[in-house]
Amino acid sequence: MQNNHINYIEFQAKDLVLIKEFYFSAFGWSFTDYGPNYVAFSACGLDGGFYKSDEEIKNGALVILYHEDLSLAKTNVIQAGGKLSKDIFSFPGGKRFQFFDPSGNELAVWSDQ
Incomplete structure (x- = not known):
C-alpha cells in the first residue's frame, strides 16, 4: 500500500445477496x-465492497x-479546501474519514494504523 494512492472502491447496494x-x-x-x-x-x-443502503443511490461509488x-x-484535505462529510471513524480493519472535494465528489481516506 502506498500513501495517497487509490486503494479501494466502495459501492452502495439495496440487496447484498442479489448484488x-x-x-x-x-x-x-x-x-x-x-x-x-x-x-x-x-x-x-x-478490491472493494458493497454496503447495504436503503437510500436512493445517486452515485453509488466511493x-x-x-x-x-x-x-x-x-489536515491536508481540509487545508486544500476539502470539506469533511464524515470525521474519522473506526471500522473492521482500520479507521477512515470521508470528504467532499471542491467539485462535490465524495471520497474517503483510510488507514490500518
Missing part, C-alpha cells in the same frame, strides 16, 4: 461477508485512498 449473485455470475468475483450490512469483493483488479497517517491526510 453478490450478480457480480459472481457476471464476472466471477469473490466475496467476504462482514456482518449483515457489508460485503467485500476481490479477484477483480481492485473511491477510497490509503494513507498511513490519517490525521495528516485529514
Whole structure:
C-alpha cells in the first residue's frame, strides 16, 4: 500500500445477496461477508465492497485512498479546501474519514494504523 494512492472502491447496494449473485455470475468475483450490512469483493483488479443502503443511490461509488497517517491526510484535505462529510471513524480493519472535494465528489481516506 502506498500513501495517497487509490486503494479501494466502495459501492452502495439495496440487496447484498442479489448484488453478490450478480457480480459472481457476471464476472466471477469473490466475496467476504462482514456482518449483515457489508460485503467485500476481490479477484477483480481492485478490491472493494458493497454496503447495504436503503437510500436512493445517486452515485453509488466511493473511491477510497490509503494513507498511513490519517490525521495528516485529514489536515491536508481540509487545508486544500476539502470539506469533511464524515470525521474519522473506526471500522473492521482500520479507521477512515470521508470528504467532499471542491467539485462535490465524495471520497474517503483510510488507514490500518
